[in-house]
Amino acid sequence: MRIVPNPVLPGCHPDPSVCRVGEDYFLVTSTFSYHPGIPVHHSRDLVTWRLVGHVLDGESWLPLEGNTVSHGVWAPTIRHHDGVFYVVFTVVRGDEGATTYVATTTDPSGRWTVPTPLEADGIDPSLFFDQDGRAWFTAARDAVAPDATGPGEIWMRELDLGSLTLVGPTRILWHGALTGQWVEAPHIYERDGRYHLIGAEGGTGRNHAVTAATSDSVTGPYTTDPRSPLLTHRHLGSGEAVQYVGHADLVESPDGEAWALLLGVRPVAGHHTLGREVLLVPVEWDEHGPVLAPGAGRVQGVLPGLPDTASGPADWVSLRGPVVSEVADGAVTLHPQPVPLSGRGIPAFLGRRQDMHGFVFETLLATEHIGEHDAGVVALQDENTFLAARVRRRADGCVVRVTGRMGGAEVTRTEVPVAGDVVLRIRSDGRSYEFVAGTSDGEHLLAAFPHTALSTETAGGFVGVLLGVVNEAPEDAGPLTFRGVRYDAP
Structure with a gap:
């Protein structure tokens, strides 16, 4: 055979x-x-x-x-x-x-x-x-x-x-x-x-x-x-x-x-x-x-190392129920919810399964549309283990920072001021997750974590990582459009 x-x-x-x-x-x-x-x-x-x-x-x-x-x-x-x-x-x-x-x-x-x-x-x-x-x-x-x-x-x-x-x-x-x-x-x-x-x-x-x-x-x-x-x-x-x-x-x-x-x-x-x-x-x-597996006694055909290709168009999923959203032509419009990813409700989140070890997942957000929103890109295992690069507005302008939870404990990294259009990017070589902000003055590495931080062996449970976007805000804050959403090999 x-x-x-x-x-x-x-x-x-x-x-x-x-x-x-x-x-x-x-x-x-x-x-x-x-x-x-x-x-x-x-x-x-x-x-x-x-x-x-x-x-x-x-x-x-x-x-x-x-x-x-x-x-x-x-x-x-x-x-x-x-x-x-x-x-x-x-x-x-x-x-x-x-x-x-x-x-x-x-x-x-x-x-x-x-x-x-x-x-x-x-x-x-x-x-x-x-x-x-x-x-x-x-x-x-x-x-x-x-x-x-x-x-x-x-x-x-x-x-x-x-x-x-x-x-x-x-x-x-x-x-x-x-x-x-x-x-x-x-x-x-x-x-x-x-x-x-x-x-x-x-x-x-x-x-x-x-x-x-x-x-x-x-x-x-x-x-x-x-x-x-x-x-x-x-x-x-x-x-x-x-x-x-x-x-x-x-x-x-x-x-x-x-x-x-x-x-x-x-x-x-x-x-x-x-x-x-x-x-x-x-x-x-x-x-x-x-x-x-006659004659072999094992699964064959798995290439050594980390060569990967994406499995095809995304099966976009939310958590625990439907969210108000539109997905078309590389853009995701997501209506807000004041539900945190760390809760057990239905947050304003849409994600796709990570199916490559090495990847780039990115989107562009216009900071002029950021009001009460806490919005960005997320690598999510479950409600106790996720990492996100999010943009939010302060009194003196917008900032981007990495937050999340690891084993249920809060994670926060230094804020970086941003203005205009900002590209939020998660990238991996299979052994680490890097969170990056791209602005008019260049690329800023916000934080990096070993892949073990988001593994099932660390987090427990039965799932893999979802890569997605989140728009946490009061319902009347208005929808956000994540433009140029891209998931590809690095």
Whole structure:
């Protein structure tokens, strides 16, 4: 089988799930507290992906105010049956618990239904349509079975497609392959009359792994595939270009080739800022089940060093809900909100996923339009970890300064006076973030931080860096237009 360039979808796109209809593949990924939620990507070759819509937008949106950035929409699964696309997903709301939903459509690039809640414990829901047309729902939860052999378990109920409700008994399928590890990310596949349950174990860090179990019946009992883990990079050492490999979903091409889409990260010096990205590996089936990355046992096609190209047009996102904005021709107009990035409301922020290690992200602001605004460019992990170069007006004129939070602690750097048009720029070589102001008298380096300051390893959580613009001000302060917004390789 051919070696493909990886990642096939760079930047923060965790927990990939894929289905094929004819020659068309459709991919969904987790979005946590980003709005709009659950992007739908389309491909004809599994390598080149194009954003065609979102499951959660407009009337289908579910409010997420009060959430941390890493709560929200987790681990969707997309499936197709009898002309209908189904996406099941979980919304985690911190101490309030989690709710699992199902949304449907006949056009994945169009509108989706308002999500229907399901009576389902846990996270990482999935659907399997058997050859008899019955739909089976699986998910992961803390083990409740008295004979549990692990801390988590995969459970199953039937989904009634007419009422979109779970019916019939709950069946506990599997407690995982690895002693003491929580099993998650279940997907079921049928091959030659045998059922194969793929899961993920080892957490979301370096011990992440793809594991499996098999059964003669869709409802079990399932027996651990002794070849587990089927794929992991935890044994390859810290120098491996891709780490944290796991959470796989399998798909077959029209000509019978099998592939797995899964997640992984590309760390720099042990820290990653891009989030968990989508990887592609070939699959072969033998008499025991699927073999992931046959002959290699690892993700291939990742170039050494830090060569990157942007993945394409931006999927602009806000936090926890929609903001009033317009994006067109390299300009972003953003209406203000008095909501800080450090809060859990909906700030006046629009960002795009950082998907290159080395980059330049910049925009131009006219200081004559700065009144009560505190506006500029931001590199954001979450509400406790972000850095921004912002312009604001003082009594004697405008200044630009770097502020933010690192691990929840406030960060402030020296103010620099500015006038006229000012270019605000964030640039990186993959190992540092520099914040720069360009004025008529030249370029001013405002501050520089190691990339570890914004890494997931430092901040915690499950996301990567967003690069965006912010307009924090009273609502009546008026909108600002960020002109010449550019994101490119350095």
